[in-house]
Amino acid sequence: MNELSLFVLELAENSAEAGALLVKAEVRSAPESVEITVTDDGEGMTAEQSRDAVNTGYTTKSGRRGRGLPLIKAAAEKTGGGLSLSSRAGKGTKVRVRFIKNEYCPPMGDINSVIRILAICHSNMDFRFEIEQSGKRMTFDTRVIKERIAPAKISSGGVSSWIREYLNEQTEFIFGGAANEITC
Ligand SMILES: Nc1ncnc2c1ncn2[C@@H]1O[C@H](COP(=O)(O)OP(=O)(O)OP(=O)(O)O)[C@@H](O)[C@H]1O
Numbered sequence: 336m337n338e339l340s341l342f343v344l345e346l347a348e349n350s351a352e353a354g355a356l357l358v359k360a361e362v363r364s365a366p367e368s369v370e371i372t373v374t375d376d377g378e379g380m381t382a383e384q385s386r387d388a389v390n391t392g393y394t395t396k397s398g399r400r401g402r403g404l405p406l407i408k409a410a411a412e413k414t415g416g417g418l419s420l421s422s423r424a425g426k427g428t429k430v431r432v433r434f435i436k437n438e439y440c441p442p443m444g445d446i447n448s449v450i451r452i453l454a455i456c457h458s459n460m461d462f463r464f465e466i467e468q469s470g471k472r473m474t475f476d477t478r479v480i481k482e483r484i485a486p487a488k489i490s491s492g493g494v495s496s497w498i499r500e501y502l503n504e505q506t507e508f509i510f511g512g513a514a515n516e517i518t519c
């Protein structure tokens with residue numbers, strides 16, 4: 336796991352696994368740093384769980400290794416940045432990761448693919464993606480897309496098939512390759 340886009344995926348997967356119905360992922364690239372913030376309305380954590388969550392080996396999921404958050408934290412700290420987590424049981428979770436742009440900062444990777452994976456693998460979850468670089472902002476919101484697509488299409492083909500179809504047509508247009516231009 337050595338791309339920022341994969342960190343976003345890992346954080347959004349945690350949100351989906353926490354039963355989130357709505358996940359907001361923000362990637363902000365400034366001249367000196369890149370900040371990733373993932374906010375969800377999932378089951379949240381108690382104060383004690385929030386402290387434990389970033390420790391290697393802590394997991395509440397069967398058969399898992401509890402490595403996602405510690406790996407992301409270590410990668411951010413290697414650049415001189417860090418990870419902060421705030422959560423409330425029953426309310427949701429916000430994870431903020433800051434990377435300083437230097438030789439230790441991982442490349443951006445493929446954000447388009449992350450959006451596709453989330454849309455296809457978690458078709459019952461809505462998400463909003465915001466990417467900002469040099470004041471230029473791009474957004475992708477599954478709720479907006481659903482509003483624009485006839486409900487008939489959703490019931491006939493299933494959510495994941497229509498969203499895949501939509502993404503195949505639109506992501507290149509929406510992002511125009513610019514998302515991949517965010518580099519460290
Ligand atoms: N968004 C979230 N909402 C609620 N709990 C979370 C969230 N993110 C992490 N957690 C809690 O923190 C624990 C550790 O997360 P982490 O990603 O490090 O490991 P994991 O998801 O359990 O396993 P894996 O190694 O496959 O990522 C989770 O098991 C879960 O209890």
Ligand SMILES: [Mg+2]
Pocket residue numbers: 345348349402403404
């Ligand atoms: Mg995880």
